[in-house]
Amino acid sequence: xxxxxxxxxxxxxxxxxxxxxxxxxxxxxxxxxxxxxxxxxxxxxxxxxxxxxxxxxxxxxxxxxxxxxxxxxxxxxxxxxxxxxxxxxxxxxxxxxxxxxxxxxxxxxxxxxxxxxxxxxxxxxxx
Numbered sequence: 001x002x003x004x005x006x007x008x009x010x011x012x013x014x015x016x017x018x019x020x021x022x023x024x025x026x027x028x029x030x031x032x033x034x035x036x037x038x039x040x041x042x043x044x045x046x047x048x049x050x051x052x053x054x055x056x057x058x059x060x061x062x063x064x065x066x067x068x069x070x071x072x073x074x075x076x077x078x079x080x081x082x083x084x085x086x087x088x089x090x091x092x093x094x095x096x097x098x099x100x101x102x103x104x105x106x107x108x109x110x111x112x113x114x115x116x117x118x119x120x121x122x123x124x125x126x127x
Contacts, residue, residue: 005122007094013104017111025073081106084113091121 040059045052058066084105088098105112 005119007092008097009091009093009119009121010097010100011115011119013108013112013115017108021108021111077106077109080109080113084116087113087116091116091119 040063043052043055043059045056048055081102085098085102088101093101101112101116105116
């Protein structure tokens with residue numbers, strides 16, 4: 001069932017995008033919820049096999065880029081969320097719906113924002 005246009009319009013991000021973003025940002029996080037960037041010594045690289053070797057290579061040889069990329073990612077998602085809040089208001093959505101869009105965009109970025117950009121609110125009837 002497709003979402004109906006109107007002031008309560010909201011569409012969830014697809015499962016593929018949710019999975020990709022979660023795994024991508026999950027690279028930075030371990031079981032203790034510390035970022036790999038902030039606590040690289042706490043990661044059990046040997047338990048992760050080939051992927052662990054790759055992560056260890058990145059943290060040893062490209063730590064500065066990982067550190068910068070981690071914070072840049074969250075800054076970009078934050079700016080997208082603020083833009084989404086404004087855009088949803090411009091499209092006449094309710095404040096609770098604007099909050100849903102902003103939160104979803106904060107977590108999943110452009111994959112959420114593209115649905116809101118494509119949304120065209122119903123035009124008022126002339127009469």
